[in-house]
Amino acid sequence: MNDAGPLDLVVANGVVATASDVFRCDIGVRGGRIVRLGHDLGPARRVIDARGRYVLPGGIDSHVHIAQPSGEGIEMADDFETGTRSALFGGNTTVMPFCLQQKGRPLRAALDAYHALAEGKCLTDFSFHLIVSDPTDAALGQELPALIAAGYTSVKVFMTYEGLRLNDAEILATMDVARRGGATVMVHCENEDVIRFMVARSERAGDVAPRAHAATRPVAAEREATHRALSLAEVVDVPIVIVHISNGAARDEVARARARGVKVVGETCPQYLTLTARDLDGMDWSGAKFVCSPPPRDEAEQAACWRGIETGVFDLFSSDHCPFRYADDKGKLNPRGRENFRYIPNGIPGVETRLPILFSEGVMTGRFSQPAHGGASGCAAAPDAAGGGAGDDPL
Numbered sequence: 001m002n003d004a005g006p007l008d009l010v011v012a013n014g015v016v017a018t019a020s021d022v023f024r025c026d027i028g029v030r031g032g033r034i035v036r037l038g039h040d041l042g043p044a045r046r047v048i049d050a051r052g053r054y055v056l057p058g059g060i061d062s063h064v065h066i067a068q069p070s071g072e073g074i075e076m077a078d079d080f081e082t083g084t085r086s087a088l089f090g091g092n093t094t095v096m097p098f099c100l101q102q103k104g105r106p107l108r109a110a111l112d113a114y115h116a117l118a119e120g121k122c123l124t125d126f127s128f129h130l131i132v133s134d135p136t137d138a139a140l141g142q143e144l145p146a147l148i149a150a151g152y153t154s155v156k157v158f159m160t161y162e163g164l165r166l167n168d169a170e171i172l173a174t175m176d177v178a179r180r181g182g183a184t185v186m187v188h189c190e191n192e193d194v195i196r197f198m199v200a201r202s203e204r205a206g207d208v209a210p211r212a213h214a215a216t217r218p219v220a221a222e223r224e225a226t227h228r229a230l231s232l233a234e235v236v237d238v239p240i241v242i243v244h245i246s247n248g249a250a251r252d253e254v255a256r257a258r259a260r261g262v263k264v265v266g267e268t269c270p271q272y273l274t275l276t277a278r279d280l281d282g283m284d285w286s287g288a289k290f291v292c293s294p295p296p297r298d299e300a301e302q303a304a305c306w307r308g309i310e311t312g313v314f315d316l317f318s319s320d321h322c323p324f325r326y327a328d329d330k331g332k333l334n335p336r337g338r339e340n341f342r343y344i345p346n347g348i349p350g351v352e353t354r355l356p357i358l359f360s361e362g363v364m365t366g367r368f369s370q371p372a373h374g375g376a377s378g379c380a381a382a383p384d385a386a387g388g389g390a391g392d393d394p395l
Ligand SMILES: [Zn+2]
Pocket: 063, 065, 320, 322
């Protein structure tokens, strides 16, 4: 540690939370790194008075969608500048958006295009997960191994969504490539055939309002797909992330798989802790705002998701930030989306509100115990306090 000269920055008088302790002390920064925790840290070029405030490690939101193609005539509300600005206001210093391979196009071209959109625009650190939507021989044989070797070590596959979903054989082949390169596979788990069956039935009955979105994507469709994805990962022996788990049954699949040795990371999101399917049942068409997949469930499933965090079944608390404008021809109320829930783009914003929601609904309500403020002795904590926040696990 270079102790020479004044510090660049001191954050003074705050209550500092590290991964292990909460205590009162000052933070000294030099050259962009935290070099001291303690009191009377000496002169600094800049001092921020954090009296009466918590000072937390920068959040890592490992599941955000920014500027992702979302179907004919639909446009996401954020670009990399606005998305990462929101992230920063929400206490995040790193985000991980997705690079979506378009059908018939090489993965590398998609990645280059995303980097071109992001470079020079981002106000936080960022990297990309790779979505494989077209697992051709070239994509799996050459491109993906090369990209994994270059450091893109998380690959996402979908079991649902027309144009994105892979069948089990394709998922297995993708998992196998990931395993050989040492990458992790993230899976969106919902049974596409169940959803198609339910959607067709709902349309025949004339039930096409936003609330039908939740009714046509039942817990059973998510639970079954979660079990199947975990089984496929078990066969291949690849680490897997089950993203955005919305309910207790899918959570229990994760716990059971982990108990039998599957390397699985479970993720949930604010919407499954704070919204229910009734929020889709708004006056006029306003329930469209809450259309996301999997859909929010009910209070019992909310409690199950909280329990998943408390018991450590969920390792990740991400936003699944995926914003669309509401009253907009390219957003939720696009011409077809105004008539039928099927055409309402799936996704809600959250990168800015993720950590505040966890604090207000988790800590302030007493669901999570808050460590007592240790005295000055806590300042002996290791100076790696700049790491990820609790529950933030870089993938
Ligand atoms: Zn997502």
